[in-house]
Amino acid sequence: MLSPATEEDLAGILAERSEPLDVQGGGTRRVGASERERLSTAALTGITLYEPGALTLVARAGTPLAEIEGALAAEGQMLAFEPMDHRPLLGSEGEPTIGGVVAGNVSGPRRVQAGGCRDSLIGVRFVDGTGTIVKNGGRVMKNVTGYDLAKLMAGANGTLGVLTEVSFKVLPKPEAVASVLLEGLSVADAVRAMSKALASPFEVSGAAHAPVGVDGAPVTMIRVEGFGDSVAYRAEKLRNLLSEFGPVAVETREGRDGGVGTAAGWRWARDALALAEAEGDVWRVSVKPTDAPKAVDALDADRILLDWGGGLIWAAVPPGTDARARLKGIPGHATLVRADAESFKRLGAFEPESVPLAILAKKLRQQFDPKGILNPGLMG
Amino acid sequence: MEMPTPDPGILAKKGRVVARLSDVLPKDAVISDISETRAYECDALTAYKCPPLCAVLPASTEEVAAVLKICHEEGVPVVPRGSGTSLAGGALPTADSVILGVARLNEVLETDCDNRFIRVQTGRTNLSVTGAVESDGFFYAPDPSSQLACAIAGNIAMNSGGAHCLKYGVTTNNLLGVTMVQMDGTVVEIGGAHMDAGGYDWLGLICGSEGQLGVVTEATLRILPKPEGARPVLMGFSSNEVAGACVSDIIKAGVLPVAIEFMDRPIIEICENFAKAGYPECEALLIVEVEGSPEEIDAQLGVIMQIARNHDPVELREAADSDEAGKIWLGRKSAFGAVGQVADYMCLDGTIPVSALPHVLNRIEEMSQEFGLKVGNVFHAGDGNMHPLIMFDANKPGDLETCEAFGAEILKLCVEVGGCLTGEHGVGIEKRDLMDVQFAAADLEAQMRVKDVFDPAWLLNPAKVFPLKASEHRRSAAESAAA
Numbered sequence: 001m002l003s004p005a006t007e008e009d010l011a012g013i014l015a016e017r018s019e020p021l022d023v024q025g026g027g028t029r030r031v032g033a034s035e036r037e038r039l040s041t042a043a044l045t046g047i048t049l050y051e052p053g054a055l056t057l058v059a060r061a062g063t064p065l066a067e068i069e070g071a072l073a074a075e076g077q078m079l080a081f082e083p084m085d086h087r088p089l090l091g092s093e094g095e096p097t098i099g100g101v102v103a104g105n106v107s108g109p110r111r112v113q114a115g116g117c118r119d120s121l122i123g124v125r126f127v128d129g130t131g132t133i134v135k136n137g138g139r140v141m142k143n144v145t146g147y148d149l150a151k152l153m154a155g156a157n158g159t160l161g162v163l164t165e166v167s168f169k170v171l172p173k174p175e176a177v178a179s180v181l182l183e184g185l186s187v188a189d190a191v192r193a194m195s196k197a198l199a200s201p202f203e204v205s206g207a208a209h210a211p212v213g214v215d216g217a218p219v220t221m222i223r224v225e226g227f228g229d230s231v232a233y234r235a236e237k238l239r240n241l242l243s244e245f246g247p248v249a250v251e252t253r254e255g256r257d258g259g260v261g262t263a264a265g266w267r268w269a270r271d272a273l274a275l276a277e278a279e280g281d282v283w284r285v286s287v288k289p290t291d292a293p294k295a296v297d298a299l300d301a302d303r304i305l306l307d308w309g310g311g312l313i314w315a316a317v318p319p320g321t322d323a324r325a326r327l328k329g330i331p332g333h334a335t336l337v338r339a340d341a342e343s344f345k346r347l348g349a350f351e352p353e354s355v356p357l358a359i360l361a362k363k364l365r366q367q368f369d370p371k372g373i374l375n376p377g378l379m380g
Numbered sequence: 381m382e383m384p385t386p387d388p389g390i391l392a393k394k395g396r397v398v399a400r401l402s403d404v405l406p407k408d409a410v411i412s413d414i415s416e417t418r419a420y421e422c423d424a425l426t427a428y429k430c431p432p433l434c435a436v437l438p439a440s441t442e443e444v445a446a447v448l449k450i451c452h453e454e455g456v457p458v459v460p461r462g463s464g465t466s467l468a469g470g471a472l473p474t475a476d477s478v479i480l481g482v483a484r485l486n487e488v489l490e491t492d493c494d495n496r497f498i499r500v501q502t503g504r505t506n507l508s509v510t511g512a513v514e515s516d517g518f519f520y521a522p523d524p525s526s527q528l529a530c531a532i533a534g535n536i537a538m539n540s541g542g543a544h545c546l547k548y549g550v551t552t553n554n555l556l557g558v559t560m561v562q563m564d565g566t567v568v569e570i571g572g573a574h575m576d577a578g579g580y581d582w583l584g585l586i587c588g589s590e591g592q593l594g595v596v597t598e599a600t601l602r603i604l605p606k607p608e609g610a611r612p613v614l615m616g617f618s619s620n621e622v623a624g625a626c627v628s629d630i631i632k633a634g635v636l637p638v639a640i641e642f643m644d645r646p647i648i649e650i651c652e653n654f655a656k657a658g659y660p661e662c663e664a665l666l667i668v669e670v671e672g673s674p675e676e677i678d679a680q681l682g683v684i685m686q687i688a689r690n691h692d693p694v695e696l697r698e699a700a701d702s703d704e705a706g707k708i709w710l711g712r713k714s715a716f717g718a719v720g721q722v723a724d725y726m727c728l729d730g731t732i733p734v735s736a737l738p739h740v741l742n743r744i745e746e747m748s749q750e751f752g753l754k755v756g757n758v759f760h761a762g763d764g765n766m767h768p769l770i771m772f773d774a775n776k777p778g779d780l781e782t783c784e785a786f787g788a789e790i791l792k793l794c795v796e797v798g799g800c801l802t803g804e805h806g807v808g809i810e811k812r813d814l815m816d817v818q819f820a821a822a823d824l825e826a827q828m829r830v831k832d833v834f835d836p837a838w839l840l841n842p843a844k845v846f847p848l849k850a851s852e853h854r855r856s857a858a859e860s861a862a863a
């Protein structure tokens with residue numbers, strides 16, 4: 001495995017290289033599987049700038065996510081987009097890196113309120129497939145100077161360049177958290193309840209539903225965060241708003257009666273732990289929230305979890321199932337997250353793009369990776 | 381400002397181009413008479429003017445595609461235009477270009493409160509998008525100060541911000557999908573009502589690309605539930621440094637106001653004379669606004685006022701009702717108009733790290749002495765997006781040039797302290813030649829390679845964003861390929 005310790009070394013490797021590489025951060029979320037030589041950014045480490053008063057953090061791509069979250073927590077701040085830890089779901093080992101998070105645009109439950117990883121990302125440095133070092137964006141949160149290549153790099157999974165440094169707008173960590181809980185709802189009712197909560201002025205920061213919750217029964221979770229009194233007030237408002245869906249419970253940060261606790265509950269949703277124990281392949285499906293019940297029926301999955309008010313569906317299906325074929329006719333897209341090498345090869349990790357976009361994507365890769373050495377084939 | 385020499389071949393075939401465009405558009409949608417094309421000779425950066433070859437006003441995606449296909453075949457540059465409110469010259473024509481105005485694309489196509497989006501044609505004005513969902517209790521968050529007039533197409537092209545983006549983000553954070561026509565007439569659909577568009581982040585790339593990658597005809601926008609209420613507080617301080625420190629402390633305390641606006645002494649005085657808002661005499665004013673229920677507002681303002689008291693304010697005034705809130709905002713909202721009453725002015729919008737605020741304000745004051753032109757500062761302090769207003773006299777020979785030179789120095793300073801040339805107005809032609817202050821050659825090259833992918837002949841919105849010298853060989857290669 002190649003693991004350069006500086007941006008210059010990385011640039012040197014890519015300038016010389018003619019054979020395809022498997023680009024990765026900590027290797028906890030290998031998309032697909034290949035036998036190519038690996039190139040890891042894990043040795044490019046360190047937080048290079050952190051200004052709590054300006055809500056800004058800059059770090060090298062290989063910096064462990066845990067180190068970043070630790071430094072932010074020490075100042076009462078956080079990454080707004082709540083990136084998941086893929087290790088339990090994928091059974092992988094290693095240390096998630098911030099560069100890997102950006103390359104995959106990994107975004108958790110707070111996406112409904114604070115946006116995804118790409119929304120917090122304000123700058124990047126990367127090395128393209130020819131070994132050229134490129135900078136885009138910077139360390140200020142409002143910046144429209146030139147094209148936004150930072151967003152392009154978020155979610156490009158290393159196919160257009162290898163990230164070396166990333167900058168974020170960060171947010172204050174909320175003082176208090178509460179979950180408003182509904183039990184026993186059907187998927188259709190759960191989506192209606194979540195839509196109602198998200199359309200309220202009570203600043204919902206998470207809305208998830210599991211037909212099989214931690215204790216085996218269906219649970220719908222709505223989250224509010226902020227200052228203590230305000231959280232209590234909004235949780236109470238939501239309890240009233242959602243009373244038509246049955247009894248509503250409010251759980252605070254500490255958890256009630258030895259329950260899983262609010263923070264643990266949202267980690268459970270964030271990391272899709274409802275599916276970690278399930279057998280088979282795992283798909284991640286993005287749809288319009290009100291299409292979720294239809295999509296869940298079509299998927300006919302062994303285990304599901306809804307996040308983002310229904311806009312994100314995690315589904316466990318029998319090995320080799322083509323979930324995209326089952327979802328035909330429902331707008332959105334499906335990503336294969338966990339499967340064997342044969343299924344990844346046959347189905348592809350990512351949904352094929354429309355013809356005009358696939359043409360643009362191919363031309364873009366030719367521009368940024370003319371030798372075809374950066375995760376070729378991964379994104380079309 | 382240097383612009384490329386108009387292509388005589390295109391000027392010579394104006395008749396044919398107009399005739400071909402008239403074949404695919406209604407009669408009144410093609411404007412070619414020189415007396416009428418003057419209406420499109422500039423945008424809100426009025427110092428630069430040039431009537432286009434002609435202007436077209438298509439009313440559907442199909443018509444836009446037909447127009448672009450013809451211009452592509454004829455090798456004629458196209459300048460997309462929203463409402464023409466750009467302060468950066470983003471819609472400035474060249475003499476050999478066709479202006480493509482989106483004003484007739486103004487329908488609301490779909491509103492969906494359950495999924496929290498609205499789909500509109502992009503000629504629709506920013507404020508009227510909120511107008512379409514207001515009765516359902518929703519709003520569209522990005523609120524540039526031109527929101528009464530500016531079009532969504534222009535907002536997407538420039539990735540527009542506004543006073544409230546500290547909490548709600550800018551256009552790119554509120555855009556879910558687009559229908560876009562490429563220069564060769566190909567129509568692409570990107571994203572949609574689902575929250576996460578698949579594949580590469582095309583939306584992020586197109587948003588802020590200043591109309592150089594395609595013409596966006598329809599947009600799916602995220603709408604948000606209106607907050608229960610909002611209330612501002614006014615704070616006066618004895619120096620810019622103290623006001624800057626107060627901003628930093630508010631942010632560090634974990635309160636996230638929807639807006640933190642900053643005004644310095646010259647602006648306070650001009651606004652007070654103009655609007656009689658009752659502003660105190662002091663060196664720096666902050667307006668901080670928070671949202672929520674009355675109790676939540678009380679709690680947040682309690683924290684904020686305590687922080688302000690620690691900085692020994694000369695004035696601390698909380699709005700007791702909506703009249704008082706209106707009064708606090710009155711001066712700020714009339715700032716540009718008020719400055720316009722006393723002088724011609726140029727409005728910059730460089731962004732700086734919040735921590736560099738006092739240093740940058742001091743340096744601007746020193747430069748003001750050196751250049752002999754007065755400057756006022758009014759800006760979004762929470763995110764460091766400055767708006768220095770340089771005042772000059774357009775009738776005084778040389779004053780505009782001095783003002784531009786001064787402006788360039790301020791923008792270089794913004795970059796020097798770790799910021800950028802433009803936070804929300806865009807590069808356009810105004811900051812085009814300063815791009816190499818912020819970017820190395822390889823950084824600009826990477827952006828131009830993206831342009832090559834979408835518009836290989838470099839016909840869309842020519843002579844903007846990239847220094848002419850940097851794009852020279854690409855433009856001449858494209859020209860000789862066309863010939």
